Amino acid sequence: MYVAQDWQDYEVIDTGGGEKLERWGDVILRRPDPQIIWPIEREDGQWRSVHGHYHRSSSGGGQWDMKKQLPDRWTISYDQLKFHIRPTNFKHTGLFPEQAANWRWMMDKIASAGRPVSVLNLFAYTGGATVAAASAGA
Template sequence: MYVADKWNDYEVIDTGGGEKLERWGDVILRRPDPQIIWPLAKETAEWRSTHGHYHRSSSGGGSWEMKKPVPERWTINYENLKFHIRPTSFKHTGLFPEQAANWSWMMDKIASAGRPISVLNLFAYTGGATVAAAYAGASVVHVDAAKGMVQWAKENVQLSGLADRPVRFIMDDVFKFVQREQRRGNKYDAIIMDPPSYGRGPSGETWKLEQSLYPFLESCMSIISDNPLFMLINSYTTGISPTVLKNMLSMTMQPRYGGRITAGEIGLPITRSGLTLPCGILGRWEA
C-alpha cells in the first residue's frame, strides 16, 4: 500500500456507513465512498456540522447540501504545491489527495535524474501530476479532453508559481494525440496515465479500460525515449488488481528497458481509527 501521509492541509478525519469525513484546509466535507462498507462507529457532532454533504440520488448522480458558507473555491497546499479546490456537481473537489504518494515519488525521480526530463501526462484532469513534475524541473505536456479541466490545471500551475515553466496544455483526445506524436517522432522520458473505467471520445469512440488499456499502453511505447525515466499507470476501476498493471508493464516496458516494476494499492490514513482508506491502484516502471 502506497499511503499519502504527508498532508497538512488535507485529512480523512473519520469513515463509516459508506461515507468519509474530510478536511480540505478549513472546510469540512462529507462525501460518499464505495470502499467504505464498514459501519460508522458514532455519528459525532462533527459529522453533523460539516460545511457540505454530498447526497447520492437513488436515480444516479447526486447533489451537495451546503450547510455553511464556503468560498466558490479555495486553496490547499501539499509541500510547495498549491491547488484550487471546488465542490463539483459530480461529488469530486478537483483533486485526488491520495495521488500525493505519486507526486512525491515522481518529484524525487525527476530531481535526481541529473538531466532534462520530458513528461507526458495523459488523462491529466486538473494537473496534480503536472504541477508536481513541473515543480521538480521537468518539461510537461498535459493532455485532457475536457476544456474545464485543462483550464483548472493551468490555474493550478500558476497558483504554484510555475507559470514560467515549460508546460504545454493540450485539449484533445489522448488517443489521437499519441498517434500524432508518433507521426511527428516526438518522444518523452516519462509517461503518466490515469485512464477512466469507461468513456467516449469526441467522435463516439468507446473506451473500456479492460479492452482498451493494453492496446493504448502498447501505442505509447512508440513515444517513449531511448532512455526513459518512468512510466506510471493509475486506475480507479473496481475489480482490477494491481498485478494486472504490473503484468502489463512487464510485457511492454521491461523487455525493452529492463528496470524495476512495482504495483499496489494507493490510500489515505484515517485519523480517528488509525486505519487506511484504499483509494485505487497503481503500477510503476522505473529505470
C-alpha cells in the same frame, strides 16, 4: 503500498456508512465512497457539523447540501504545491489527495535525474501530477 503522509491541508477524519469525512484546509466535507462498507461508529460531532454533504441520488448523480457558506474555491497546499479546491456537481473537489504519494515519487525522481525530463501525464483529470512534475523541473 505508498501512503501520502506529508499532507498538512488534507485529512481523512473518519469513514463509515459508505461515506468519508474529510478536511480540506479549514473546510469539512462529507462525501460518498462506495468502498467504505462498514458502519459509522458514532455519527455525531464532526459528522454533523460539516460545511457540505454530498447526497447521492437513487437515479444517479446527486447534489451538495451546503450547511455553511463556502467560497467558490479555496487553496490547499502539499509541500510547495498549491491547488484550488471546489466541490463539483458530481461529488469531487478537483483533486485526488491520495495521489500525493505518487507526486512525491515523481518529484524525487525528476529532481535527482541529473538531466532534462519530459512527462506525459495520461491521468490529467485534476492536473495534480502535472503540477508536481513541473514543480520538480520536468
